[in-house]
Amino acid sequence: MFDLRQLEQLVTIAEQGTLSAAARELLLSQPALTRSMQRLEEEFGVSLFTHEKNKVTLNEAGLLAVEQARGVLGAAEGMKSRMHDYVRAQKTVSVGSCAPGPMWTLAPELMRLLPEKTISSEVGEPDALLDGLLSERYQIVITDAPVEQEGVLCREYVTEQLFISLPPAHPLAKKDSIHLSDLDGQTMLLFSDLGVWGKVCEEQMKHIRFIVQSERDAFVDLINASVLPNFVTNLTHSFAAALPDRVDVPILDPEASITFWLCALRKNRKLLERVPDMSGTC
Numbered sequence: 001m002f003d004l005r006q007l008e009q010l011v012t013i014a015e016q017g018t019l020s021a022a023a024r025e026l027l028l029s030q031p032a033l034t035r036s037m038q039r040l041e042e043e044f045g046v047s048l049f050t051h052e053k054n055k056v057t058l059n060e061a062g063l064l065a066v067e068q069a070r071g072v073l074g075a076a077e078g079m080k081s082r083m084h085d086y087v088r089a090q091k092t093v094s095v096g097s098c099a100p101g102p103m104w105t106l107a108p109e110l111m112r113l114l115p116e117k118t119i120s121s122e123v124g125e126p127d128a129l130l131d132g133l134l135s136e137r138y139q140i141v142i143t144d145a146p147v148e149q150e151g152v153l154c155r156e157y158v159t160e161q162l163f164i165s166l167p168p169a170h171p172l173a174k175k176d177s178i179h180l181s182d183l184d185g186q187t188m189l190l191f192s193d194l195g196v197w198g199k200v201c202e203e204q205m206k207h208i209r210f211i212v213q214s215e216r217d218a219f220v221d222l223i224n225a226s227v228l229p230n231f232v233t234n235l236t237h238s239f240a241a242a243l244p245d246r247v248d249v250p251i252l253d254p255e256a257s258i259t260f261w262l263c264a265l266r267k268n269r270k271l272l273e274r275v276p277d278m279s280g281t282c
Contacts, residue, residue: 002043004076006036007069010048013037014066019056040065085137093271095121096129097142099195101160101235102260105278106142113274123195133263139271140264144196147263154263158235158278162197162256163248165223165232172229173247180253183208189230191219196258204255 009026013033016022023030041048048062058066088094093110097103103121110119124132129141133152146154164183166173172182184207192214194201201210211228213219223230223243232248250256264272 002040004073006040007073009033009036010040010062010066010069011073014058014063082135085135092118092120093140094138095119095140095142096124096132096138097121097195097260098126098129098144099123099142099160099197099258099260100193101197101233102142102158104235105158106140106262106275109275110140113271123193126196130263133265136265139268140262140275143261143263144258146261151266152263153266153269153272154261155272156277157260157262157275159257159259161234162251163232163234164229164251165243165246165248166229167227167245168247170227170229170247172249175249177250177252180204180251180256183229187211187228189213189219189222189226189228191216191230200255200258204253 009022009028012025013019013022016025019033019037020030023033026033028036037048044061044065046061048058048065049056050059093114095103095106095110097106100123103123107119107121110117126143126145129138129143130147130149130152132138133141133147134149142157143154146156164172164178172178175182183205187209188211190201190210190212192212201208211222213222220243222228223246237248262272262275
């Protein structure tokens with residue numbers, strides 16, 4: 001019976017063009033590769049190669065075998081990936097979120113509810129999160145809109161409200177609230193890993209100059225050392241203490257508020273129901 005290794009060798013021959021090049025790629029001697037292909041031909045009961053002087057090429061049967069081999073290898077890789085996901089799911093609850101903020105409240109709750117599990121999380125695009133949920137890469141995903149998909153359950157989870165954080169001497173610090181247009185012409189500090197909030201910045205804040213920082217500790221150090229404004233949210237407040245010598249002013253535009261949803265497959269309904277409702281977070 002042939003094995004996957006022989007199918008990989010056959011596909012490599014097709015990709016490299018010659019037996020000698022394939023042997024080098026596979027770190028095999030050419031005679032060893034030739035013997036392997038001869039055994040494959042015996043198994044199939046058909047010749048896969050045309051032998052000419054100083055040249056061996058795939059014939060019509062060989063090309064068909066290559067096409068089928070790619071399908072078998074792809075299926076085997078998919079099976080391997082799904083089994084890895086299954087094993088990981090037994091030990092880990094994986095969460096995908098379209099923004100970092102909701103994870104700051106969800107992760108501690110999951111750790112409390114499931115002390116025997118490891119909680120892993122990552123930020124991704126909504127479409128990729130849904131694909132990951134359907135393939136069971138994630139047990140829960142956080143989206144910025146309810147998902148209408150057969151077999152997927154959704155519930156409103158938390159609303160994140162944007163604030164501008166300012167030094168007390170800043171002119172806007174004396175206001176009870178502002179609009180995004182009040183920030184036109186400002187230079188602001190911005191953390192890079194924003195998820196869907198990044199789109200809000202791109203579309204609604206075109207007249208703000210951002211100094212972007214990708215390291216969280218360095219970002220906090222910059223805030224402490226400068227008088228430049230930065231954004232915080234109600235979820236920032238729940239995750240970390242407010243920075244000293246800063247005034248947080250709410251932004252009133254509808255774009256400055258996003259309601260997030262928890263989504264899970266129907267089989268994980270009980271996990272979804274156990275997570276506390278955070279819609280009253282302020």
